[in-house]
Amino acid sequence: MTAVPVPVAPIRSRRSFLRRRLPTTFVLGSIILLFHIVVAITGPLWSPYTFNKVGTGKPFENASTAHLFGTDGLGRDVFSRVVYGAPTVLILATTSTAIGVVLGSFIGLLSGYLGGWFDEVLMRIFDALISIPFLILALLIISAAGATAAGSPSLLIGVVAFIYTPRIARMARAVALDLVTRDFITAARARGDSAWSIVIREMLPNTTGTLLVEFAVRAGYAPILIGSLGFLGFGIRPPNPEWGLMISENRSAITTAPITVFGPVLVLASLVIGLNLFSDGLARLLGRSAQFGAQ
Amino acid sequence: MGAASLLDVRNLTLDYRTAGGWLNVVNGVSFALEAGEAFGLVGESGCGKSTTAYALLGYRKPNSRLRTGSVYLAGEDLFALSVTELQRVRGSRVALVPQNPTTALSPGIRIGQQITETMRAHNIGTNDVARDARMLELLGRVWLPDPVRTAQKYPHQLSGGQQQRVVIALALACDPELIVLDEPTTGLDVTTQAQILALLSELRREQRMTMVYVTHNMGVVAAICDRVGVMYAGQLIEDAPADVLFRAPRHPYTRGLIDSVPGLQQPKRGRSIFMRGLLDRNALPNGCQFAPRCTFALESCFINPQRLEIIDDTHEVACERNSEIANLVAAQPPVEIVYTDAAGARTDAPLLTLENVSLGYGRGGLFANAQRLIVRDVTLEIRPGETYALVGESGSGKSTIARAIAGLNPLSGGAIQFGGVPLPSRVQGRSRETRRAIQLIFQNPDASLNPRQTVTQIIGRPLEMFFRLRGTELRERVASLLADVRLTPAYADRYPAQLSGGERQRVAIARALAAQPRLLLCDEILSALDASVQADILDLLRDLQARTGIAYLFISHDLAVVRALADRVGVLYRGVLCEAGQVEEVYTPPFHPYTEMLLSAVPEIGKTKLRTIVRSDASLSSSFNARGCPFADRCPRRISGVCETTPPPLRRVSETHALLCHIPLEELRNIVPDPIDTP
Numbered sequence: 012m013t014a015v016p017v018p019v020a021p022i023r024s025r026r027s028f029l030r031r032r033l034p035t036t037f038v039l040g041s042i043i044l045l046f047h048i049v050v051a052i053t054g055p056l057w058s059p060y061t062f063n064k065v066g067t068g069k070p071f072e073n074a075s076t077a078h079l080f081g082t083d084g085l086g087r088d089v090f091s092r093v094v095y096g097a098p099t100v101l102i103l104a105t106t107s108t109a110i111g112v113v114l115g116s117f118i119g120l121l122s123g124y125l126g127g128w129f130d131e132v133l134m135r136i137f138d139a140l141i142s143i144p145f146l147i148l149a150l151l152i153i154s155a156a157g158a159t160a161a162g163s164p165s166l167l168i169g170v171v172a173f174i175y176t177p178r179i180a181r182m183a184r185a186v187a188l189d190l191v192t193r194d195f196i197t198a199a200r201a202r203g204d205s206a207w208s209i210v211i212r213e214m215l216p217n218t219t220g221t222l223l224v225e226f227a228v229r230a231g232y233a234p235i236l237i238g239s240l241g242f243l244g245f246g247i248r249p250p251n252p253e254w255g256l257m258i259s260e261n262r263s264a265i266t267t268a269p270i271t272v273f274g275p276v277l278v279l280a281s282l283v284i285g286l287n288l289f290s291d292g293l294a295r296l297l298g299r300s301a302q303f304g305a306q
Numbered sequence: 307m308g309a310a311s312l313l314d315v316r317n318l319t320l321d322y323r324t325a326g327g328w329l330n331v332v333n334g335v336s337f338a339l340e341a342g343e344a345f346g347l348v349g350e351s352g353c354g355k356s357t358t359a360y361a362l363l364g365y366r367k368p369n370s371r372l373r374t375g376s377v378y379l380a381g382e383d384l385f386a387l388s389v390t391e392l393q394r395v396r397g398s399r400v401a402l403v404p405q406n407p408t409t410a411l412s413p414g415i416r417i418g419q420q421i422t423e424t425m426r427a428h429n430i431g432t433n434d435v436a437r438d439a440r441m442l443e444l445l446g447r448v449w450l451p452d453p454v455r456t457a458q459k460y461p462h463q464l465s466g467g468q469q470q471r472v473v474i475a476l477a478l479a480c481d482p483e484l485i486v487l488d489e490p491t492t493g494l495d496v497t498t499q500a501q502i503l504a505l506l507s508e509l510r511r512e513q514r515m516t517m518v519y520v521t522h523n524m525g526v527v528a529a530i531c532d533r534v535g536v537m538y539a540g541q542l543i544e545d546a547p548a549d550v551l552f553r554a555p556r557h558p559y560t561r562g563l564i565d566s567v568p569g570l571q572q573p574k575r576g577r578s579i580f581m582r583g584l585l586d587r588n589a590l591p592n593g594c595q596f597a598p599r600c601t602f603a604l605e606s607c608f609i610n611p612q613r614l615e616i617i618d619d620t621h622e623v624a625c626e627r628n629s630e631i632a633n634l635v636a637a638q639p640p641v642e643i644v645y646t647d648a649a650g651a652r653t654d655a656p657l658l659t660l661e662n663v664s665l666g667y668g669r670g671g672l673f674a675n676a677q678r679l680i681v682r683d684v685t686l687e688i689r690p691g692e693t694y695a696l697v698g699e700s701g702s703g704k705s706t707i708a709r710a711i712a713g714l715n716p717l718s719g720g721a722i723q724f725g726g727v728p729l730p731s732r733v734q735g736r737s738r739e740t741r742r743a744i745q746l747i748f749q750n751p752d753a754s755l756n757p758r759q760t761v762t763q764i765i766g767r768p769l770e771m772f773f774r775l776r777g778t779e780l781r782e783r784v785a786s787l788l789a790d791v792r793l794t795p796a797y798a799d800r801y802p803a804q805l806s807g808g809e810r811q812r813v814a815i816a817r818a819l820a821a822q823p824r825l826l827l828c829d830e831i832l833s834a835l836d837a838s839v840q841a842d843i844l845d846l847l848r849d850l851q852a853r854t855g856i857a858y859l860f861i862s863h864d865l866a867v868v869r870a871l872a873d874r875v876g877v878l879y880r881g882v883l884c885e886a887g888q889v890e891e892v893y894t895p896p897f898h899p900y901t902e903m904l905l906s907a908v909p910e911i912g913k914t915k916l917r918t919i920v921r922s923d924a925s926l927s928s929s930f931n932a933r934g935c936p937f938a939d940r941c942p943r944r945i946s947g948v949c950e951t952t953p954p955p956l957r958r959v960s961e962t963h964a965l966l967c968h969i970p971l972e973e974l975r976n977i978v979p980d981p982i983d984t985p
Binding site: 193194195197198199200201202203204212213216217219 | 712713714733734736738741745746748749750753754755756757758759767768771817821
């Protein structure tokens with residue numbers, strides 16, 4: 012019984028996983044986001060009117076070639092206002108989520124690592140915060156901040172970050188609990204590394220994938236949060252063209268000139284969808300790289 | 307090997323799909339089995355033996371393809387069958403005993419039900435009553451105590467060894483023609499392993515079972531297989547009856563593999579000279595796959611692909627030079643490498659002393675009642691430059707002791723002294739010098755390195771921390787440490803995912819050495835590695851000790867490896883040190899009965915008879931027998947009435963050797979263990 016020898020094929024580089032197709036959701040999401048970013052940056056250059064030019068047309072006009080989204084109650088072009096409002100929501104959403112993620116991950120990792128009383132107490136406090144519906148919590152904080160502070164972007168950023176921090180902390184803590192059992196953490200402890208050093212040096216690099224995806228997911232939801240606050244009148248003050256605020260301002264014309272409401276609604280929705288697709292695609296991409304990279 | 311073979315594997319060639327294309331994993335493997343034969347498939351990890359074994363069930367992983375070849379079971383081509391037909395074959399005609407019994411059993415279904423489920427699926431037994439009866443009979447046949455009660459239990463309520471026996475019962479349920487076992491004893495204690503092997507031997511004898519046994523443990527193969535096939539890089543390179551293979555292996559790789567395995571009765575020995583380096587899949591030549599590592603390789607070996615050739619009636623080798631090599635080796639026996647101890651390393655003052663140390667769960671203090679102690683009253687000392695081995699089964703407390711010395715477990719009693727000074731029990735309380743001087747290496751190389759750090763960062767951290775090295779200085783030191791563990795500087799920028807198990811373990815050793823410790827705590831560092839890699843690292847450890855005078859606390863359950871490395875040994879059972887002494891003393895009579903059991907349980911090449919061990923398991927109930935001897939319930943030599951109630955006295959065999967037993971020394975001295983046949 013002889014074995015026919017078969018030549019062994021050489022192995023090509025492992026890097027070729029990148030050459031394969033990127034996930035569809037990632038591509039789609041990135042396109043939508045890119046579109047929004049481009050509009051946000053270049054908007055003022057090409058938008059037909061400025062956001063506060065009143066009387067460009069009759070109030071609550073329907074869609075037309077001059078006014079793609081019609082006009083609002085003061086005769087301002089809704090489309091231009093949407094365009095001018097784009098950077099606001101993008102910056103608010105990303106900044107507040109970023110702050111929430113950074114704070115939440117540090118606190119969560121540290122809490123997961125230390126365990127014991129610190130972890131228990133902190134997590135119960137966070138549980139309490141999470142259990143309060145976010146809109147109510149946001150309204151509470153904004154009201155408490157007083158009339159002068161209300162409407163400032165920093166307050167909004169602070170509020171959203173405050174809402175996100177406990178949620179992200181819980182995620183990060185879960186990752187920490189898993190990592191803490193691994194021997195390389197034990198080795199670091201046996202060396203005498205401080206808790207902080209372990210969190211930053213050993214644990215954080217292992218959480219970047221998870222946190223990146225968390226960031227994308229939360230950032231996808233932030234525009235809704237900010238829009239909701241704007242709609243209720245607790246967000247950015249008029250005459251700033253914040254989308255939620257615009258939807259609220261124009262809602263009296265929802266039957267006569269529906270485009271003035273649905274224009275901003277659809278644009279907001281598209282941003283949220285874009286962010287969601289992007290975060291989903293990112294998760295797949297990172298998950299896939301973990302599958303092939305670790306060989 | 308005629309048409310009457312039960313199993314006929316012909317030219318099996320399988321590829322895996324990877325990111326870089328198709329990777330060949332099994333390359334033209336052919337062998338045949340008669341009914342009633344036990345065939346052992348050995349090789350290092352990654353050689354394709356598991357893939358081949360699973361192919362015997364007509365199974366291949368989703369991302370793989372059968373490039374060519376076939377598997378015939380009693381004349382039927384398994385890969386040509388439809389899914390439904392295969393379902394009928396699997397379980398009833400071919401059964402599998404997989405590696406990890408815990409994951410092989412469904413956690414939410416009772417044991418008995420799982421077995422009857424298999425029977426029902428294959429229409430065995432006329433009704434439920436008949437099936438239950440057969441199920442109970444099976445449980446009894448695999449030596450499970452109290453089958454009626456065991457059948458009602460869930461898998462997590464059984465020990466590892468018991469779970470594995472249930473899996474074997476599952477495999478037997480439908481009386482299959484062929485049983486494939488994929489490393490079934492990996493992860494089990496040596497005594498449990500011996501039980502399973504004895505069980506398998508008995509089943510073979512009684513039932514004429516045909517078996518394919520996949521393993522990397524040569525001793526196990528020698529214990530129960532009739533024939534052995536050795537695989538390397540996907541190819542079957544030698545196929546011979548077991549006794550012939552071990553007596554006169556013809557392929558250089560087989561020789562190397564056999565030489566890598568340390569023996570129980572052999573003193574410290576250098577490693578084999580027939581094999582070097584590690585398998586590098588990116589650099590396989592067109593000819594013989596083993597040529598890059600073979601010390602006998604010639605130009606022609608790299609060019610000509612090797613095929614299996616028949617050299618005797620039953621012996622096949624894939625090496626064109628095998629007869630020349632046989633003559634070469636006969637003429638010149640392998641050189642023994644002798645290690646001289648670092649001069650002056652063995653002074654009298656002990657480096658580490660444990661005095662009456664007790665350890666428990668939790669954070670000391672509150673939980674230190676006698677019932678919950680893991681380690682009880684252990685006293686030992688380690689001198690500079692020596693290797694002290696701590697031997698015991700899982701649950702004996704040996705890892706806990708290592709962690710306590712490293713400062714990760716508080717003491718519940720007793721004291722530890724290091725370098726003559728009391729050692730604070732927590733890491734935080736220790737000076738930097740002390741933290742530097744004691745380093746810990748772990749068992750699992752996958753978990754002990756941070757997957758997001760490069761080798762340089764991993765090794766550099768202790769350098770940065772203890773010696774404040776930075777930049778080029780740091781990189782130079784990292785390179786020299788890599789050289790110490792026999793890795794090239796090219797490894798410096800790699801991530802752990804790009805290293806093999808043996809390489810990762812070396813990086814872990816380099817990290818520990820970076821701190822220039824005086825004591826290295828090795829917690830089962832070799833258990834997860836193949837025999838040849840183990841041999842390499844053992845060699846490395848011996849070399850380092852000879853050069854630097856570092857002391858090792860070497861924890862292991864592998865007695866053969868301990869024999870090859872240790873100066874002194876302590877045998878731990880359930881947290882009590884039963885026997886301690888110089889390694890030669892402990893490995894020869896008089897034995898503590900537990901030591902005797904451990905030694906006889908080790909399957910060895912050349913040991914053709916496996917002693918039947920007492921069938922009782924380590925009982926799962928961890929209620930400590932706080933009064934008598936902890937080993938009393940399992941001891942085959944116990945004196946009933948005495949051993950359970952009174953603590954055994956300390957018997958001094960010599961100045962350096964002592965054990966705890968009620969049986970008088972003269973009687974222990976006269977106990978002669980079963981003779982070990984030497985080759």
